[in-house]
Amino acid sequence: MNDNYLWDRTGKPDAEVQELEELLGTLRYQPRPLEIPATIKVRSNRMFLPLAIAAAIALVMIGAGLWIRFANSSAHTTIQAAGGSPSVPVTNQTPPPESATATSTPPSEVITPRRDSARKTALARNVRQPIRVTAPALTEQELAEKEQVLVALRLLSAKLNLVQRKSQGLPQVNTIRNQHKMG
Amino acid sequence: MIEAEATAEMLLMTGAFRSPQTIDEPIEQTLVRAVLDGEHDRFGRLYEMYAPLVHGVLLARVPRDEVDDLVQDIFLHALRKLHTLRNPTAFGPWIAMIARNRAMDFHRASRDTVEVNEHTAIAKPLNRTAKEVLDLIRQLPDAYRETLVLRFVEGMTGPEIASRVGLTPASVRVNLHRGMKMLREKIGAVARP
Numbered sequence: 109m110n111d112n113y114l115w116d117r118t119g120k121p122d123a124e125v126q127e128l129e130e131l132l133g134t135l136r137y138q139p140r141p142l143e144i145p146a147t148i149k150v151r152s153n154r155m156f157l158p159l160a161i162a163a164a165i166a167l168v169m170i171g172a173g174l175w176i177r178f179a180n181s182s183a184h185t186t187i188q189a190a191g192g193s194p195s196v197p198v199t200n201q202t203p204p205p206e207s208a209t210a211t212s213t214p215p216s217e218v219i220t221p222r223r224d225s226a227r228k229t230a231l232a233r234n235v236r237q238p239i240r241v242t243a244p245a246l247t248e249q250e251l252a253e254k255e256q257v258l259v260a261l262r263l264l265s266a267k268l269n270l271v272q273r274k275s276q277g278l279p280q281v282n283t284i285r286n287q288h289k290m291g
Numbered sequence: 292m293i294e295a296e297a298t299a300e301m302l303l304m305t306g307a308f309r310s311p312q313t314i315d316e317p318i319e320q321t322l323v324r325a326v327l328d329g330e331h332d333r334f335g336r337l338y339e340m341y342a343p344l345v346h347g348v349l350l351a352r353v354p355r356d357e358v359d360d361l362v363q364d365i366f367l368h369a370l371r372k373l374h375t376l377r378n379p380t381a382f383g384p385w386i387a388m389i390a391r392n393r394a395m396d397f398h399r400a401s402r403d404t405v406e407v408n409e410h411t412a413i414a415k416p417l418n419r420t421a422k423e424v425l426d427l428i429r430q431l432p433d434a435y436r437e438t439l440v441l442r443f444v445e446g447m448t449g450p451e452i453a454s455r456v457g458l459t460p461a462s463v464r465v466n467l468h469r470g471m472k473m474l475r476e477k478i479g480a481v482a483r484p
Contacts (some may be wrong), residue, residue: 135421137445150370259411
């Protein structure tokens with residue numbers, strides 16, 4: 109048998125294969141028009157682009173919303189960790205009806221409820237309470253150290269200004285005073 | 292064993308399927324995109340190109356008088372589901388698989404069909420008709436009978452079968468030669484007194 113003739117009809121024709129071709133060729137597909145019903149629905153590619161864009165926008169918005177919410181909640185936790193328990197002004201709280209002393213409390217006064225109850229209240233109401241971070245009182249020594257830090261920062265700022273002027277070629281102004289003392 | 296091997300070869304469809312006559316932009320890809328963009332009349336060209344393939348795949352599996360209607364049904368189904376075709380260049384393998392599945396559904400639905408077995412085939416006279424040879428081919432394993440029908444009935448060459456069905460040329464060549472050997476044995480068995 110000629111292998112090439114069976115494969116791609118090249119080479120010497122094989123009698124047996126030719127006989128099969130002739131015999132079975134009578135069953136070959138007879139072209140017939142395809143009748144497409146008018147009611148047939150074909151999904152178009154054009155539908156996918158707007159849907160894909162809308163889905164992408166929705167996903168981005170959901171992601172951004174979740175990120176902002178997460179960022180806010182983490183910032184809230186950081187402030188709480190740094191400044192202690194959150195303080196909630198009385199003006200935003202519903203005064204208890206039986207307490208007459210609470211109504212006479214001055215508006216600037218703040219109350220400091222327990223951390224857990226404050227968080228639960230904020231979550232339940234979905235309202236962000238204003239936070240007041242009260243500065244701690246400083247001793248004399250701490251005030252002196254603070255003053256030293258401020259002087260050092262001023263000196264550093266002046267030196268940076270001088271460097272900037274030198275680098276830009278501007279006329280120098282003797283703004284650094286007493287540097288021989290500060291050393 | 293041979294059948295399992297042939298089935299495995301059948302399943303090894305090449306990923307980068309391309310029609311041999313087009314290199315840069317396969318015609319199937321252009322036509323599929325045009326149909327999906329709303330030009331439904333372009334589907335007629337795909338039908339003309341692939342109707343012989345679907346006809347051959349069906350003829351290897353279902354009774355001949357059912358084949359023409361099934362070809363129409365399969366192409367209408369393909370038109371409805373065309374948006375699910377991920378790789379437009381693989382239209383041929385895709386619609387061939389639809390045809391195979393439809394043939395299986397046909398046999399599930401009509402369990403009472405009388406299958407032609409070797410015993411009934413041997414009882415036939417020696418001067419065989421096309422239908423009788425086709426019945427012998429239908430007794431071969433799936434991959435062999437489909438390849439032989441496409442070769443002898445639809446008149447495709449081996450490379451054409453490979454490109455349209457999505458098999459490698461080597462697999463089609465193996466299927467052709469093994470299928471031809473088994474067919475010859477069956478014809479010889481029939482010819483023996």
